[in-house]
Amino acid sequence: MKIGVSLLNFRPGLIGGAETYVRQLAAHMPDVAAGHELVLIANRDNAESIVSPGWKRFVVDSSTLQITCMRLAEAFTLWRARGIERDIESLGLDAILFPQQSIFPKATAVPSVMTVVDVQHLFFPQYFSLAERAFRAAAYPAGLRRAGHVIAISEYTRQTLIGRCGVNPAKVTAVPFGAETVDISHVEPTTNITGPYLYYPAATFSHKKHETLLRTFAALKNRGDFPYKLVLTGMRTKRWPALCAEARELGIADDVIHPGFVPFAEVQRIYRGAAAIVFPSEFEGFGLPVVEAVEFGKKVITSRLAVFDEIGVPKEFQIDFANPDELAAALAS
Template sequence: MRIGVDGRELAGSARTGIGRYVMEVLRAASRDGWECVVYGDARTRPVTLPGVTLRVLDGRWTQCWDQVMLPRQLARDRVSAFLSPYYKGPLFAPCPVVLTIHDLFFLDYPGRRRPLHRAMMTRVARLYARRATAIIADSEYSKRTIVERLGITPASVTVIPVALGAEFRPEPGTEAVRSRYAISDPYILYVGNFRPHKNLPRLIRAFAALDAPLRGRHVLVLAGGDRANRPALEALAKGLGVADRVVFPGQVHDADLPALYSACALFVLPSLEEGFGLPALEALACGAAVVAADRAAIPEVVGDAGLLVDPEDEAAIAAAITRVLSTPELRESLRRRGLERAREFPHDRTAGAVLALLRRVSEPR
């Protein structure tokens, strides 16, 4: 079995969720003795795994790389099946193509009206989806959205949840990590980017609405390297008089995330839209109590292991935060339930399911 994988996400020192997904699949394929050809460009770093080969294709124009260079090389390499970690892939490939559609933000970003862009990208995405042999979605919510928006049959979409890294588990000895990011008080944690769909202005306003004694005992930590959207949040915190209680530690190193999750008093994910909601799962796996939005795919991930709230109701967010921080028995119960919930997402399940799908589509029909 020889598979091809689009490896352009493995660029330099940058680490992304899609990059982690690609590496999990490559590691599993290598362990199973499969041959893997990773197709990249000049920025793609080599992958040092048995049976894995990097093929650098010269193509400065993305469409040329996707639709001309890649199909030619797939034919030369006699690849059995090709995995794209994106919504797009070669339209005329010499082998079955499996796409991975994490969400449909590229069609119509929440809160931004671009009708011409939406119409054009929807037509393009429908073409890619209909030409693909199979499509992977992260959640049942994403599957329903893909089927509805792209007009494809439900049978062509397979739900494979995002992999939870094995490193996400309760981690003691977190003082050094807290010191590194200048976090001293008990803290409420958010991890992610600061784009509008993450709903952080409402979280900041909910934090500002907490009773003064409770707010005075905690800080709100918004962890993420989103420099473009950070100033507006800082200005909001200042305007509400809580700038000294809202901490922006910047980008947190991957190795520090388990400790940061483990030490928080509460993790909050108030997003209006998520194709999966991986930070909530990571927090559960590290033993954090979780309050999360009752929207999109988040309830699928959190289940009954966290408190789900209406993310557009600031009073409800504040009430849930207050309830968890003021009730040690509830917080401990949520921690236990979260650890149990996280065990339903073993780190090797995703990669194994992806390999099974690749094997299935490569079999003669």
């Protein structure tokens, strides 16, 4: 078979855990698809952003901005990206995977599989702008209808697609994220952070609940005998200045470290040196950092979500992060 994977909407540093998924897919798919011809379809801005041995590369002569504009036009009008449709059809693919939750071009004639990471907007629409909600309402259901098959990144996400989106159960398969096996003896703890620390790797989106973590961290600091610093990594969204201001008001600004989006090799070093991984998110389609942290033998403390039951987080380490006593107890156990 000749299989394509679309990276037309791939935006390094801006898409959270989906970036890890796409990069690992590109790295490992040649190993499991030996004998098949694989083609990465990229735009001219991101074509060099993924090292892809084992793949052929096809570059569409459009920028990321142009792709975004075309996706919007397809979502809200009858216009079609016929030029890119023709580009994809010219490759002679037997199937194409869209790993980022929507199909573009929407009328591609190649049999399509689409990965769904989450449908958070159905549960917490308040965390999305009117424009974001409108785009998701226009593009996501169309992709679910168009796809020949759908990959959900967890059974929780699969059941959501069946129950909330009306997807035929036979059409959707749960394929959970995996974490790369790590020989931790070859990973040195980061030298950029001194002293014991808690680590939260997550972009500062609203549902990640950084503010709840900051308040609970401050409450424990104020009690004394709490030696930890709090290390954050991931994309700094427009919410970051407000979170910085809150940390200052809480008196913990000197104990909060956020180097921004860092390469995964540095993420691994931060995992290695952490006292514990904390994950107070209000919604997750999967929660990849939780699985990554386990590879390092770290205590992982999460919020109470069905997907964390599925992953296997023990109940005693699923807590209400708004309650400092629960975090203190989980750290002490």
